[in-house]
Amino acid sequence: MIFQRALRRELFSAAGAVFTTLFTITITFMLIKILGQAAGGKVASADVITLIGYSSLTYLPVLLILTGFISVLLVVTRSYQDSEMVVWFASGLSLTQWIRPVLSFGLPFILLTGLLSFVATPWANRQSSELREQYEKRGDIAKVSPGKFQESASSERIFFVEEVTGDLAKVRNVFINTNKNGRSSVVVASEGKMEIDAHGDKFLVMSKGSRYDGLPSEADFQMMEFEKYGILVAAQTKAAAGNKNAKSLSLSELLDDPNKFNRGELLWRISLPLMATILLLLAVPLGYVNPRVGRSANLIIALLLVAVYLNLLNIVQEAVVQEKLALMMAWWPMHLAALSVVVLMFSWRVMVNSGSHPLVLWSKLKCRLLNGMGSKEKRCS
Numbered sequence: 001m002i003f004q005r006a007l008r009r010e011l012f013s014a015a016g017a018v019f020t021t022l023f024t025i026t027i028t029f030m031l032i033k034i035l036g037q038a039a040g041g042k043v044a045s046a047d048v049i050t051l052i053g054y055s056s057l058t059y060l061p062v063l064l065i066l067t068g069f070i071s072v073l074l075v076v077t078r079s080y081q082d083s084e085m086v087v088w089f090a091s092g093l094s095l096t097q098w099i100r101p102v103l104s105f106g107l108p109f110i111l112l113t114g115l116l117s118f119v120a121t122p123w124a125n126r127q128s129s130e131l132r133e134q135y136e137k138r139g140d141i142a143k144v145s146p147g148k149f150q151e152s153a154s155s156e157r158i159f160f161v162e163e164v165t166g167d168l169a170k171v172r173n174v175f176i177n178t179n180k181n182g183r184s185s186v187v188v189a190s191e192g193k194m195e196i197d198a199h200g201d202k203f204l205v206m207s208k209g210s211r212y213d214g215l216p217s218e219a220d221f222q223m224m225e226f227e228k229y230g231i232l233v234a235a236q237t238k239a240a241a242g243n244k245n246a247k248s249l250s251l252s253e254l255l256d257d258p259n260k261f262n263r264g265e266l267l268w269r270i271s272l273p274l275m276a277t278i279l280l281l282l283a284v285p286l287g288y289v290n291p292r293v294g295r296s297a298n299l300i301i302a303l304l305l306v307a308v309y310l311n312l313l314n315i316v317q318e319a320v321v322q323e324k325l326a327l328m329m330a331w332w333p334m335h336l337a338a339l340s341v342v343v344l345m346f347s348w349r350v351m352v353n354s355g356s357h358p359l360v361l362w363s364k365l366k367c368r369l370l371n372g373m374g375s376k377e378k379r380c381s
Helices: 002-039 044-081 084-090 094-141 238-248 251-256 260-286 296-321 333-354 358-372
Strands: 159-165 170-180 183-196 202-213 222-234
Touching: 002 094, 044 084, 044 094, 044 260, 044 296, 094 170, 094 238, 094 251, 094 260, 094 333, 183 222, 238 260, 251 260, 260 296, 260 333, 296 333
Parallel strands: none
Antiparallel strands: 159 170, 170 183, 183 202, 202 222
């Protein structure tokens, strides 16, 4: 019990330092990214802090998984470097007796990862999407300053509006000059507003206006009047919309509508707590280092394994979304394989520490043969 209390205390101390470091790095990158979006007019400047908060919730499950894994790895590695594990094994104790205190330490991380994955992250994605959609609905109108000509992002159109209404949803006295494929088109209307159709495509719909195609001096010049005329502003692909909506849905909504996007999202949410548990166990045998050798190589290998694990999870999730794999046949094989690796690594370390490993037995046999032959090089007793 004294050992377990001391171990948990050291693990939580390491977890605090690791989480602070990872969270600071993540927040810094998110701040740079969202500030860039605000500078580019993709999000409102007033929503930057709120979006950072929502984005941090979406990254927290992975951060908690990494925190638990790296903390256990650092503590086990330190025990090997300080020769504490030599005393541990000399006392007749096995490496498997680390499993219980490590799982006891990691249980809050596993439960919190599951809670964030199934509840908090979908809510944060939903709130973030609503903020962005609200800004997108008004963005194309709000970015056009009344009384000024403004060029579109594609450089194909020039907008001019005389007046913007108070709710930023409508404009009055609209002028749009479009130059595409060497042909000029001018649209003039008394008013216009933004509309989004059922497919997610955004249109600027104008009413009571005229359209002029070409130049008056050309033979193919056309002039027409309209009561209602729409210009496509931005297209929304179905795949992107489906994937985006799946990340914002609650667990009950995913189960009620098991389409391919929802099945892929369900696979991801189920996998995160399982990954947290398996990586906690993997860190124990993976933490072995030679006390006379540095531990940087060990840490690099561990992080590479985590990266491979996450990438494999993304590949399996994409296979479910593309309907190449069924959800029931996709969620467990990868975790079972990872758990098998954990069992094999534990078995390897236990055999080495107990002296029953084939290499250890061969070394002892070689020493006995040398001693029996009267060799001067006696390396064992």
